[in-house]
Amino acid sequence: MSIRIQDVEHVADLARLELSDEEKVEFTEQLNAILQYVEQLNKLDTDGVEPTSHVMPLANVMREDEVRPSLPLDQVLLNAPDEDEGQIRVPAVLE
Numbered sequence: 001m002s003i004r005i006q007d008v009e010h011v012a013d014l015a016r017l018e019l020s021d022e023e024k025v026e027f028t029e030q031l032n033a034i035l036q037y038v039e040q041l042n043k044l045d046t047d048g049v050e051p052t053s054h055v056m057p058l059a060n061v062m063r064e065d066e067v068r069p070s071l072p073l074d075q076v077l078l079n080a081p082d083e084d085e086g087q088i089r090v091p092a093v094l095e
Contacts, residue, residue, distance in 0.1 A: 003031040 008027045012019045019027070073086060082089040 001035060003028055003035065007031075 005024050005028050008019070008024050008031070012024075077083045077086070077088065080088040
C-alpha cells in the first residue's frame, strides 16, 4: 500500500488545510516512509508473543478506604488565611 498525492490532497481537504505543491510531495514521501516501516514490523514473527497493553506489569497501588481521625478544627484553621464561624474564608472568585 502506498499513499498518492491525491490521498494527501483529500485528507488536507477534509481537514481544511491549504498545502503547497511542495508540501503535498513532502507529506506523501513522509507517509510512505511510515507505511514502509510498518510493513517491516509486519514481517516480524510474533507467534507465541502474548498480547499486552503495557510493557510493564501494572498493579493497583490504591489503598483501601478506611475511616481515620481528622485534625481538630482549631488546628485546621491555623493554616487558613481568614476564618469565619469555623469556616475557611477565601476571596470571592465570582462576582
